[in-house]
Amino acid sequence: MSYLTKAGARFRLDIQNIPKHRLPYFKKLQDNTQPAFIRPQIDYDLHSEGTIPTDFSKLKYLVGDRVIITKGQKQGNICKVSRHVEHGGYVLDENGPTSTVVVPKEFWTEGQKSHVITFPKPVTEDQIRLVAEIEDSQTGQLKTVAVENLEFNGSYFDEDYKKVLPYRSVHGEPDLVIPYPRPEAKEDGPLSTEVGEVRERSFFVESIAKDLIPQEALLTIRNPKSKWRRGKLTRTEVKKLTPPAMPLTDVKKAYLAELQEKALKPTNVITEEMKAFLGEKIIKHEAVKLQQLNEIRQAKKNLNL
Structure with missing residues (x-):
């Protein structure tokens, strides 16, 4: 689930922040609440990411490798790896282990005719060994x-x-190199390019002023009636983008109430009489300062004489 803001992040359960000693509780809760056809078939660490690595050095077995099962009911069977699954699991071919579960009709796939189905059960690395010709x-x-x-x-x-x-x-034994299985050949699509022509340039810009796209074809590329061009947000989007207001403390409420009371009080207006009074005071103050300055100048002249 994606979130437009982090407003609800504190309400979500982040499995990475759960202490390790609490993981068995959540693992048991997951097993009890999920049906058998959805429940993970292998044990894994809830703190692990579970993604399938793309680095071959982190994949012990690749698709197409022959392996032998060393544990379980199918012990001793030689199988081929069909695909990788999350959390380090491997799905084998028809000779590998399987699991039979009951699936509700709402989750039936196309062509399914029974509630009971059997599907491959993934295995972990410690349950299989690579089979090679040396x-x-x-x-x-x-x-x-x-x-x-x-x-x-x-x-x-x-x-x-x-x-x-x-x-x-x-x-x-670094000299005993085991080759990787060959990948399945993929047919070239209608838009594919030959290997020898990939680096050949086939398009050249003729003009920087003239648009390369014909005017008649613009509507097929830019839809003027697209909902993404409306320039307005719906009420639901605005609600998701607006974080919730934090509750105010009693001290904050009292402070805001005091500010409102001060705002309601009438402001003092300076009248003409006040302006005249202040003007007289300023003139008298300047006259006194000017007299003091003249006295200082006269005293300096007397000292120089």
């Missing part, structure tokens, strides 16, 4: 082994993934 040092033949752990060293440019990837090898 050349036997004695016989020279390829043999299929389960790799206990992996490590990533160095880097190279992979032509299939079109990016720089680290070398994936057996932990403690």
